[in-house]
Amino acid sequence: MPRITGETLEQHRASLRQRVFEAFADLMGERSFDAITMAAIAQRADLGRTAIYHHFRDKEAVMVAFASHETERYLDQLRAALAGAEEPDEQLRVYLRHQLAAGEQFHMGLGAQVYGHLSREARLAIREHVVAVEDVLRGILTAGRAAGVFTIDDLDGTMSLIHACLSPRHLPPRTIETFVLRAVGAAG
Incomplete structure (x- = not known):
């Protein structure tokens, strides 16, 4: 079972989205959009490779x-x-x-x-x-x-x-x- 961060599920989701956005911005600073993968975003955001798909389809x-x-x-x-x-x-x-x-x-x-x-x-x-x-x-x-x-x-x-x-x-x-x-x- 994944660990929930924050006091509420809403806070958890907001924190997770923020981590994904920060990871995405960092990756965009390093490489082109077409070279970024969902696995790279998940890894940089400290998420499981498949967990990111629960929040973003691609x-x-x-x-x-x-x-x-x-x-x-x-x-x-x-x-x-x-x-x-x-x-x-x-x-x-x-x-x-x-x-x-x-x-x-x-x-x-x-x-x-x-x-x-x-x-x-x-x-x-x-x-x-x-x-x-x-x-x-x-x-x-x-x-x-x-x-x-x-x-x-x-x-x-x-x-x-x-x-x-x-x-x-x-x-x-x-x-x-x-x-x-x-x-x-x-x-x-």
Whole structure:
């Protein structure tokens, strides 16, 4: 009989999922998605080789659950950071700073090299999480445009361009922040 950790079955499952997510993240840092096996995840998470299948049907399910978990953590931190910002330009600054500072922690480069190995269903599930983050930016830009703080003709295009500006990690954050704020018509 497997040993239950935690005071309740719910705590046990949460602890086990956290161990699996940590193991998965570690393995993604070491090798490509296609080189990761469920046995490797289980071993790294200190689970029996077959026990992991009681919680995840395959590594794609691990990936989707991991993406969901990380997005929720990220959104919680982003919303907390935005809580003190009242004006749209201030909110955009906070959003940009948070994306730049926390981006390395949360985004492991789960791009085309991973998505090509996932089913359409898994790609759509992960996309839902990306949309949740985009919705925060959409709200900031919409409020700023309504208040006359931002000059934005194409909201979706502006969002794409802002996120593209957040990609070059070699630029100083202040340079990116100033550029984006000027691009939307706010004082940099």
